[in-house]
Amino acid sequence: MPVSATFQRTRPGHTSMQIIYTDVLVIGGGLAGQRAAIGARRRGNEVIILSLVPAKRSHSAAAQGGMQASLGNCLGGAGDNEDLHFADTVRGSDWGADQEVVRMFAHTAPKAIRELAAWGVPWSRVQRGDHEISEDGKKKTITESDAAHGLITSRNFGGTAKWRACYVSDGTGHAMLYAMSNQAIAAGIPVHERTEAIALIHEGERCCGAIVRNLVSGELIAYMARATCIASGGFGRIYRVSTNAVINEGMGAAIALETGLATLGNMEAVQFHPTGIFPAGILVTEGCRGDGGLLLDGSGHRFMPDYEPEKRELASRDVVSRRMEEHITAGHGAQSRFGEHLWLDIRLLGADHINGQLREVKEICQYFLGIDPAHELIPVRPAQHYSMGGVRTDARGQSPQLKGLFAVGEAACWDMHGFNRLGGNSVAETVVAGMIVGDTIADFCASAEGQLQLSTSLAGDFMRRESDKLKAIAQNGGGESAVELTRQMQETMTSNVGIFRHGEKLERAVSALQDLQQRAAHVGLRNANRGPNPELVAAYRLPRMLKLALCVAQGALLRTESRGAHFRDDYPQRNDLQWMKRTLASWPGDHDQLPTFDYEPLDILGMELPPGWRGYGARDYIDHPDTAIREQQIKHLLAAAGELDRHQRQNLLMPFMHLLPPLFQGRNQRLENSE
Amino acid sequence: MNTIPVSQQRTLNISVLRHNPADPDSEPHMQTFQVEDADAMTLFVALNLIREEQDPSLHFDFVCRAGICGSCGMIINGRPGLACRTLTRDLPDDITLAPLPGFELIADLSVNTGKWMRGMAERLETWVHAQGLEQIDLSAIEAPMEPELAQQLYELERCIECGCCIAACGTAQMREDFVGAVGLNQVTRFRLDPRDERTDAQFYELVGDDTGVFGCMTLLGCQDMCPKDLPLATQIAFLRRRMVAV
């Protein structure tokens, strides 16, 4: 183990409370957390990463298909740039995203790819010459140029105008995570594995670290830090059918919520991935469809073109998932003893392509289904996949309510995804946001704000509170089982807060969750083992997961419109007039039954891309009067400015460069403008 | 059209080697659980069922449950493998599970592979060594690389550090300081990478002794048990030839 850069201090007479001091505490060891940690470390801060599991086992590794960045090297990506990436992302978000953040993201994504390339990620490269590809079910030959040979290539993904998903075969997340972790090891950043932050320490509106439970020994340790960064990923495990790893229980977001101060943004925006293998829910990448794979129904008919003639299988995930469920409801699913599903057909891609570029998919099919996808169909059905919502931050990743608290990656609502994330934008977000937030944290630590008088008595108060809570759980003789209640919560969420939502079902879900919450107070443990105790872990996580589930369900109930992944049968239209706003959930009172909701308006008059039709999915939506005003404004601004290049044009409509750290402001070079 | 496998109902006898080192009263012992087999049941499902319905204290590690994170390596009927993607229908009625040997035991089936792997990474410096990594011009077009080389690098990088090769290696079982196939494979991966500026002499300093490549006795357990089918023996042979030539 590395020698921790921090020091430990045990105060005699203070009931041997262990306190670890550090400049920066990062909660979560995935791509986002590690990149933020590296950024802060590079500028001289002491950083500790907490992780439930060894960092290289984080769920980031599960990202298979690709990372979006507008390099535009390969033929399918030619002409790509930040503008197109920006527009695709905003359309994908159904105009729920923060457009300035999307701009920051699209601008920094190519830099992230290039940094990772220098760090050793073996990005798949452009091969000059002819290639046979599958497009729209047909074979076709494309020719890659000599100039692009050896540069980073990209593949097609849903909801994008260009081939933009840079990839490493179909182990993109794995390769990225390993390169990132190795850089973190090289930087000497200690990862405290198998530890879980169970509460944030805060003094008023200043966050000062976390109370952390060692999952092996069971002991509590106070980590006091000038800056604390939540990077714990999503909360997919509040659903029964999820592609998420079993550790994705949203505990980072939950402990932020439990401060009563920090808010969670857009929790009702939950993404369902079209191709979870059925019934296990394990993901097969969007790259399958990006590379030319098709969706077939029970009778072998390719149905997506019937619903989405423009983008077919490659509409955004929310749209494809809905169409799939719609098609199953219409009686076209394939029957199996586990229920109904549809088929993913990648046979037409050929064994060579599957063995080379879709290896993980092949392995998953082989081991979990016992089939060879080069010859057989893959049973699929949409499964919960991603949490667009999370700890609300400003454009630089800091919580607006709690100073010194940052959030990054899926755990955050930085808000570049709005109500639907595009495939390949999440791994991209982890690294890009990690770069930006890591630098922001370093700025913060260097500023006057970042100075902190670390108070042991404050740590002691929080320590006692958490220790008492755990004791109460351990000594609770109640007859309820945490595992059983968790299962009921997951079932409730999957059946009632899924792809198609409805007022009545949501009300039922909220009341069921509240009921579960009351029962959760009577969870008793069957064993009080020393050391690792999985039962105790399940018991203390349950109420936190229920709080998140309530934020999702109640947020969905209140949002009486359909936007992106949030679809209401009873309010099927996007309603810009009433709902051009971000949901903010908080939990101010410990004994509250429900979260408190607040809404943050999205200002259409400041948007570079005012709301409109996404280019796929439903065409009808209720307009906001500002949309027309903004469109006029833009027209006039552009007319008045005369001849502009795309950067000037962009800067005129919505300047964002001032939000980026100077490190990342440089203009991205591409093949076409380097000549 | 239904290709989801269907199997006969039967009762599985799952014996688990149990021990909790944190509990001074705990002695290593086998405990057998009966589980009804089900269609497409994996050891992930079976172990969770046991924990939920029979013994809440049973300890094991799963993260991705899709065979990509490497958390759930364990000894399944004598041989190391990933529990999450082991289908019970491929196993006999009696199943014996034990923690991976060669790693610090946390409890029952959970071992501290993370600590071992971090130690290995620090010792072998498994990262790209290059001048000026902190001053890369992020705006400039990336350096080109032959597509085939990138593919080769990925083939070696598919290792998920599950620890099966350590548990499968007689040498590693005898010598705790042996870096194993996982470490040697990573050295070949960085050696192959033109972005890493280290010379063979520098690599020799990392693996040129009996805790490194010359410790390997070519028992081939690593290659035969690798869940990712990595060409470990080939890589070690390659590295050995290079290191002898230094």
Add this chain to the structure above:
Amino acid sequence: MPQKLNRWPARMDLLQSGTGLLLVMFIWGHMFFESSILLGHEAMYWVTRMFEGEHLFGRPYPLLVSAAAAIVLLLIALHALLALRKFPANYRQYQRMNTHMAAMRHMDTTLWYVQVITGFLLFFLASAHLLVVLVQPDNIGPYASSDRIWSGRFWILYASLLLVVHVHAGIGIYRLAMKWGPFSAASSGLWRGRIRLALYCIVAFYLCLGTASLITYMRIGAEHAPYAGERYVPTHASGAH
């Protein structure tokens, strides 16, 4: 370079493999010479004389055979010494290896154990054989050898030596190939199968060859038992004298 590299681990690894390879080449060649008896007394006598340098120097120097035996003995000692490094160093290691092997039921791991045992046996069996050759280099010939084998009861030693040495040599060559062989990742599995098959055949061949010649020696020894001690006189030589 910050410091001078310690190249000894590389050298020792190479040396262990190298001595092993030499010894296998020796034993495989030796088998052909030794089994020349199958072609008749004359052939075996000729081979014996050849090794004593008669064809080169005009008269036999049995000392040459002693020298060869000494070199082989040295190689064995060196090989054994180098191999010893890899043996379990203490009871704990031995036990771990045993448990590991029993649980895994993995052929190549088990074969290594076979190597340890055969290697250990060889140290005595081969040394015994070589020491005899070393001190009585002139005691080799169609009758001399046969008498030693039958009347001297050496067949017990040679029968066990035959089995043990070829198993050890076969496994050793297979392992050498896997240890150093420049096979591509894609073809290594194929080569491994091929090499294994080839070695099964080679070992089987040598065991047959060795058994046949041992039986021949034993038969000659039995027939010659009443005259044990008498040397073979080549037919053409007896005519000439």
